[in-house]
Amino acid sequence: MSESVLNVNEICKDFGGIRALDDVSLNVRSKEIAALIGPNGAGKTTFFNCITGIYTPTSGDVLVNPKDGSERRVNGMKPNHVTELGMARTFQNIRLFPSMTTLENVMIGTHCRTKSGIWGAISRNGKARGEEQAIIEKSYHLLELVGLERYANELACNLPYGKQRRLEIARAMATDPFLLLLDEPAAGMNPQETYDLQELVIKLRNEYGLSILLIEHDMKMVMSISDSVFVLDYGRLIASGTPKEVSENPTVIKAYLGEDEDD
Amino acid sequence: MDEKGAQSTLRFILTAGCDGYADSLKRSVLVALWFMFLTFPIMVIRVDTIENTIDWRWMNLAFVGVGSFVLSFLWRWLLERKELMKGQAARESVVERLLTQASTIPSARLGLLVVVAGIALAFPHMAGMYQTNIMISCLTYIALGLGLNIVVGLAGLLDLGYVAFYAVGAYAYALANMHWGIGFWTILPIGALLGTLFGIMLGFPVLRLRGDYLAIVTLGFGEIIRLVLENWGDVTMGPSGIAGIDRPTFFGIEFGVMDSINYMYYIMLALIVLTIFCVNRLQNSRIGRAWLALREDEIACQAMGIDKTKTKLMAFALGATWAGMAGVVFAAKTTFVNPASFTFWESAIILSVVVIGGMGSIRGVIAGAIILILVPEYLRAFSEFRMLIFGATMVLVMVFRPQGLIRAKRKVYTYDKSTVAGAANE
Amino acid sequence: MEYFLEILFGGLTRGSIYALIALGYTMVYGIIELINFAHGEIYMIGAFTGLIIAGVLGAAGFPAAAIFVLAILGAVLYSAAYGYTIEKIAYKPLRGAQRLSPLISAIGMSIFLQNYVMLAQTSDFLPFPSLIPEFKVPWIGHIISSSELIIVVVTILVCIGLTLFIKFTRLGKAMRATAQNRKMAMLVGINVNTVISATFVVGSSLAAVGGVLIASHIGQINYYIGFIAGIKAFTAAVLGGIGSVPGAMLGALILGQTEAFATGYVSSDYEDVFAFALLVLILIFRPAGIMGKEPVQKV
Incomplete structure (x- = not known):
């Protein structure tokens, strides 16, 4: 397999006296779909927050390898710099910009790849106009990719739930990431929507050459699309490997089903 | 029915x-x-x-x-x-629908513009000096409202000390004129620049703060500026203020009182046209979108690669720039400044113009200023109830119509399929 | 030395009043995360109610001590009623709205109340009768007046009472639970609406006590006193760590002393500037205050 794009070394995160993440190490290789699973409250979203700069890990290293090959340590970096490096995420509880249109939501994603400032906006010089046109085109393409181009001028808050999740993916794609972090992308979707999402994720990997790390509770989806699976429980990584290995791992089964028969 | x-x-x-x-x-x-x-x-x-x-x-x-x-x-x-x-998609009110129709049909849009421009230009000649003076103060509030709208309406930063930047502009002209006899046109850009500078100076440390803390810090800052103006008598002449400020000249020509009021009116009008032009372009630009996104959700905004502090600072400084400019014009209009013109009330009035008119909406802010400033002027009987009604309206607007009188509309992007093919071939 | 002590007690008196108002800010903020901008106005209304009651009873020939007690009780009753009503009108319909909406509504309410009192009463300063019983304070009578002493003592008693109330009563416990996690509190059967109303009522009552005491000490009031006092008390609340009850008391003490010493030894022209500057500095350098905790962002 090829080199790793995300390399997390023994990170810990404490909140007051509670250790939410305990020595978690994880490795995502280039063009791989990796899944992070675990029971509720296992620390999955905290893990995402730690590697995207929203939280600073208490200890440990988060290293990423952008396309240019230079390894960068991202813990303590501001979220926007992490995104600039090429890691983009979606949120478990959808965080779109509700009173902006669908297209504008995606356009926001291009912000860190574009430059025009106040003067460009007021003067609308050739450069700013060209850039604006390019932003619109790119965003529209991404909407087509996720199948939302019909809703381009609708307000994001008026979209149905499943479509909002797809819009979040399009918005994240607009930041030109090499690693996409999806936080429960299929939550609240019906089987058909989940299936379409699955296709989309695979398409993103195959056509855009992205590496994808996703948190998901839908085991069917996780088992069918991931190349590797990591299991968190009580903030610890209890297992990792291929979907098959993990699903047969007794510790994992115990974590999910509980230790007692009656649980 | x-x-x-x-x-x-x-x-x-x-x-x-x-x-x-x-x-x-x-x-x-x-x-x-x-x-x-x-x-x-x-x-x-x-x-x-x-x-x-x-x-x-x-x-x-x-x-x-x-x-x-x-x-x-x-x-x-x-x-x-x-x-x-709650469940339904937002519907437009009658006024909003008319405005939308008027602005989507090109001929109606043009017609409306010509009528508005005609009235605006002819106003001082049709109405008397008294009316023109009232209109100038209304225009001042429109300019201030549009400036504050950048900060509050677009970027969602509640600035309760906006009047401080207004004071900076006004005192800059008053002092420069008193000590060195510098004229209006020289100070106008300097006042704007000073506004920006103060905006950056204040904004830089405080913009990390959460929304409600920001409101209080700006309020505190506004009061500090006013108290300094009041107490630093050696420089600012204290509570009695500075009188006898020069009116603007027209390429060196001075006007009589009557003409200079008309002249002031046109200067103010030009400032507003400039403001509308700039804000309109800004709000649908890369920066404007970033402001809106920041207003909606800071965390998502950062996760999308937007530098929170820098973007906020831009909005804050730009808003302050307009206040600085409006301050210079205010000093030139009244030919007199004192700290009493820059109390928290002034900030509150400007804020209510923006909130009641419609946060983020240019047309809303203009409508807000016209209603809030002109109606009390003409209904003298009600003028003592003015602030009472403002306050109550602010509460009612927040409870029943948070988007204000005329809600902000997002730009509709039309996308030409032919360019899609072109772009795909790149 | 005497001058120093005089300033120290002056600062203590100021701090006491700030504490009485700051507690209302901090309690409300702790529960609904709102800067209740109209809180200063509640204090002002408390002072006005006290004045009106004192005026009516004074004309009816009541004894001074009775007037003092009844004025405070009446002010507490009315301020609490105002606090309750304001919450129902201006904040309750806005639960779950955008964060700025209730704040703007609060500012509107504050403007409304100031003008309401100005129009219904007067825009001039009104003389306020000295209600606090006067006597010679033993031993330290030359540096502290009886009214200062009473203000400090009353404040201490009120603070102790409030602490006991929050710690031990059912309602106090419900308040703490709601402040920590509103959703969980609801799940375990706490009526959150009642708790929020109760918080406004308690906070407003404390402000009313402060309003009557300080007005009687200073000897005059107008409709505008709530604005400055409100901001200063808010400064105190932030200084101590907004949301924290002991923090508000501590913050108020520090602010009172800072102001007293700054005006006593530096310059009295800039009295208000010191408070505002302190506010700006704390918020910039330690927004969580002395006893507050930096909140964890929920994503």
Whole structure:
């Protein structure tokens, strides 16, 4: 397999006296779909927050390898710099910009790849106009990719739930990431929507050459699309490997089903 | 509407949120009694502890009782209506629909623009000096409102000390003119620049703060500026202020009082046109979108690669720039500045223009300024109730119509399929 | 030395009043995360109610001590009623709205109340009778007046009472639970609406006590006193760590002393500037205050 794009070394995160993440190490290789699973409250979203700069890990290293090959340590970096490096995420509880249109939501994603400032906006010089046109085109393409181009001028808050999740993916794609972090992308979707999402994720990997790390509770989806699976429980990584290995791992089964028969 | 429909509407209005007429009547009576109790000491009794006399104003109690009885029906109805509307997609009000129609049909748009421009240009010649003066102050509030709209409406940063930057501009001109005789046109850009500078200076440390803390810090800063102006007598001439500021000249030509007011009017008008032009372009630009996104969700915004502090600072400084400019024009118009013009009330009025008019909406802010500034001027009888009504309206707008009178509309992007093919081939 | 002590007690008196108002800010903020901008106005209304009651009872020939007690009780009753009503009108319909909406509504309410009192009463300063019983304070009578002493003592008693109330009563416990996690509190059967109303009532009552005491000490009031006092008390609340009850008391003490010493030894022209500057500095350098905790962002 090829080199790793995300390399997390023994990170810990404490909140007051509670250790939410305990020595978690994880490795995502280039063009791989990796899944992070675990029971509720296992620390999955905290893990995402730690590697995207929203939280600073208490200890440990988060290293990423952008396309240019230079390894960068991202813990303590501001979220926007992490995104600039090429890691983009979606949120478990959808965080779109509700009173902006669908297209504008995606356009926001291009912000860190574009430059025009106040003067460009007021003067609308050739450069700013060209850039604006390019932003619109790119965003529209991404909407087509996720199948939302019909809703381009609708307000994001008026979209149905499943479509909002797809819009979040399009918005994240607009930041030109090499690693996409999806936080429960299929939550609240019906089987058909989940299936379409699955296709989309695979398409993103195959056509855009992205590496994808996703948190998901839908085991069917996780088992069918991931190349590797990591299991968190009580903030610890209890297992990792291929979907098959993990699903047969007794510790994992115990974590999910509980230790007692009656649980 | 037929009779039956009208009847059921009336029934809905009268019994909204209650189980029938008897219940709603009972509730309204209770509300009336409660407010009569609540307002009793302050509305009815006025004491003079020196003369030891007491003034009983029983009529007021009756007013409060009847007023709150009627208003309680209205309140319940509005609340119920808001509940019912929650599920539906937002509908446009009549005014908004007319405006949308007028701005989407090109000929209507052009016609409307010509009419508005015509009235605006001819105004000082049709109306007298008194009217023009009022209009200038209304225009000043439009400019200030549009400037604050960048900060509050677009970027969602509640700035309660906006008037401080206005004071910076006004005092910059007053002092430069008094000490060195520098003219209006030289100071106008300098005032703007000073506004920007103060905006950056204040903004840099405080913009990390959460929304409500930011509001208080800006309020504190505004008060500090005013108190300094009041107490630093050696430089600012203290509470008595600076008088005899020069009016602007027209390429070196000075005007008489009458002409110079007209001239002021046109300067202000030009400033507004410039403001509208800039804000309009900004709000649909890369920066403008980033402001909106920041207003909606800071965390998502950062996760999308937007530098929070830098983006906020831009909005804050730009808003301050406009206040600085408006301040210079204000000093030139009144030819007199003193700290009393820059109290928190001034900030509150500008804020209510933006909030009531419609945060983020240029047309809304203009409508807000016209209603809030002109109506009290012409209804002199109500002018003492002005701030009372402003305050109440702010609460009501927030409760029932948070988007303001004329809500902001997002730009509709039309996308040409032919360019898609072109772009795909790149 | 005497001058120093005089300033120290002056600062203590100021701090006491700030504490009485700051507690209302901090309690409300702790529960609904709202800067209740109209809180200063509640304090002002408390002072006005006290004045009106004192005026009416004074004309009826009541004894001074009775007037003092009844004025405070009446002010507490009315301020609490105002606090309750304001919450129902201006904040309750806005639960779950955008964060700025209730704040703007609060500012509107504050403007409304100031003008309401100005129009219904007067825009001039009104003389306020000295209600606090006067006597010679033993031993330290030359540096502290009886009214200062009473203000400090009353404040201490009120603070102790409030602490006990929050710690031990059912309602106090419900308040703490709601402040920590509103959703969980609701799930375990706490009526959150009642708790929020109770918080406004308690906070407003404390402000009313402060209003009557300080007005009687200073000897005059007008409709505008709530604005400055409100901001200063808010400064105190932030200084101590907004949301924290002991923090508000501590913050108020520090602010009172800072102001007293700054005006006593530096310059009295800039009295208000010191408070505002302190506010700006704390918020910039330690927004969590002395006893507050930096909140964890929920994503």
